[in-house]
Amino acid sequence: MIINFKIRNFGSVKDEQILSFEADKSTHLESHYIINSCGYRLLKLGLIYGANASGKTTILKALEFLRDLVLDPEEKKTDELDFSPFLFDNETPNKSTVLAIEFIQNNVKYDYEVEFSRQSIISEKLDHYQTTKANVFKRTTDLKNQFTEIKFGSKIKKDKTFKKTLESNTLWNNTVFGGFLKTNIDFYELNEAIDWFRNYLKPLVYTRTKLEGYVTSKIDKKELSKKDIVSILQKADLHISDILIEEEEQEIPQGFFEFLEKQLETSDDRVEKLKEKGKISAVNIGFVHTVNGKDYTLPIDLESLGTRRYYGFAGLLALLIKNNHLIPIDELEASLHPDLYVHFILSFLINSENSQLIATTHNREILGNKDIFRNDAIWFTDKCESCSTELYSLADFDTSVVRDTTNVLNAYKSGKLSGKPNLGDFYFELD
Numbered sequence: 001m002i003i004n005f006k007i008r009n010f011g012s013v014k015d016e017q018i019l020s021f022e023a024d025k026s027t028h029l030e031s032h033y034i035i036n037s038c039g040y041r042l043l044k045l046g047l048i049y050g051a052n053a054s055g056k057t058t059i060l061k062a063l064e065f066l067r068d069l070v071l072d073p074e075e076k077k078t079d080e081l082d083f084s085p086f087l088f089d090n091e092t093p094n095k096s097t098v099l100a101i102e103f104i105q106n107n108v109k110y111d112y113e114v115e116f117s118r119q120s121i122i123s124e125k126l127d128h129y130q131t132t133k134a135n136v137f138k139r140t141t142d143l144k145n146q147f148t149e150i151k152f153g154s155k156i157k158k159d160k161t162f163k164k165t166l167e168s169n170t171l172w173n174n175t176v177f178g179g180f181l182k183t184n185i186d187f188y189e190l191n192e193a194i195d196w197f198r199n200y201l202k203p204l205v206y207t208r209t210k211l212e213g214y215v216t217s218k219i220d221k222k223e224l225s226k227k228d229i230v231s232i233l234q235k236a237d238l239h240i241s242d243i244l245i246e247e248e249e250q251e252i253p254q255g256f257f258e259f260l261e262k263q264l265e266t267s268d269d270r271v272e273k274l275k276e277k278g279k280i281s282a283v284n285i286g287f288v289h290t291v292n293g294k295d296y297t298l299p300i301d302l303e304s305l306g307t308r309r310y311y312g313f314a315g316l317l318a319l320l321i322k323n324n325h326l327i328p329i330d331e332l333e334a335s336l337h338p339d340l341y342v343h344f345i346l347s348f349l350i351n352s353e354n355s356q357l358i359a360t361t362h363n364r365e366i367l368g369n370k371d372i373f374r375n376d377a378i379w380f381t382d383k384c385e386s387c388s389t390e391l392y393s394l395a396d397f398d399t400s401v402v403r404d405t406t407n408v409l410n411a412y413k414s415g416k417l418s419g420k421p422n423l424g425d426f427y428f429e430l431d
Contacts, residue, residue: 001035001042001356002201002326003102003109010065010097011058014086014388019059021046021356024376024395032349033374035356037104038129043377044349046358047332047366048391049412050381051421055389056360059381060328063358064204066099069114069121070197073178077146077171080118088387096122105196112193120146120172127153128189136189139176146172148179156189202327207334211312212300216245216285224318232314232347233287236340238307242288244297249282287311306335313344320348320355332359342366368409375402380419 004020007013023034023041035042050056065083074081086092100113114124120143126136135153142149148170152158162185170179177197180190205211218224226243233240285300287307300308313336319325333341341363348357366373376395384390394402394417401416402408411417 001037001104005063006100007062008098009085009092009095010062012055012389013058014092017391028374035354038107038109044356045377046379048360048379050419054381054383056381057330060204060330063328067197067201069175070177073174077173103196105192110193114175121175124175137176141172200326202325205329207331212308215312215315224315228318229314232317236310239289240287241290244286246284309335317347321351324354326356329359332361333363338363338365364409367412382418
């Protein structure tokens, strides 16, 4: 589980901002919202509200960028890291960026921090807490010589050959995790941390992310039950009684191989095998609708955007319930009716055990119903005068602003909680 995430000088975030999943002392909705682990009370859900361009998505992008730093290291030391620091300032473009995360993996707390620029990883460290705090490694980079130096904690016993091998494989623009992934050596603590980033923290789901193929492949591989997905869709009132998945072979279009070889810049085994086969497999998805006792199959391309998106969400929901994951979602409400949006959140909270969900949203209706949300699960992003992002929780407000009897929706609409656009009037004088 994630405990908290810190961001400094990344995108619209200038000064350090902290997204925390630690619950406050409130017992409100305790049984549905709280995960107890390693002495922490952690929230399953975090919802981020804010005006357009206030930095909501930046928070999630920073989390995904950290995941990529760990799991997808650059291959060449000349490759630059693909991000932007805070640009509305004379100094921050030349300053380093810092991302830090605390998480729990197999009942052990880990604390990871990395400092970097576009050209290199400047420093990083990993600590773990079994009985007491212990350092796993500290890494620094000789920026002049582009050389990595790694020091292990006193409780980590590794010989000089191991150290030299890991250092040589950790390019100056790779994290130690990235170097480790290129190294045929065993390191328990690194394996555990990498497993968390790979299997617990999932990639960011954007509004443009097409989940249909992903969910269908999970069903095809028996990693998800089609029966479970249909059950979730039926409770969403989409009148779907079955899912038909058919694979068919199609003739390969003229010029397809030339296009592939141009994109790959070479001809590899996969292209050669396709040439030998002469055909390509395509998967067709159809939803069965039962109307007046008769079944009608509608191809997925003819379904509404909301139905297609919720098919993807049904797969995500099944994964969150069956397994333990953290899934970030941008604009959770996109293409969903407000009732279906709430239904998805409540289905997740009631049925999941050790999964977490963090999402940006513009749907304000949930703020008017304290029967389904906790103050510490609601976050806001606001633009400061410098146009930088400020991140804060509803639980941060004292009782002079938010009381137990306060209508939070009305307080948000009126601007008492900030995190909303300051719009001008409706009149324009256009040339």
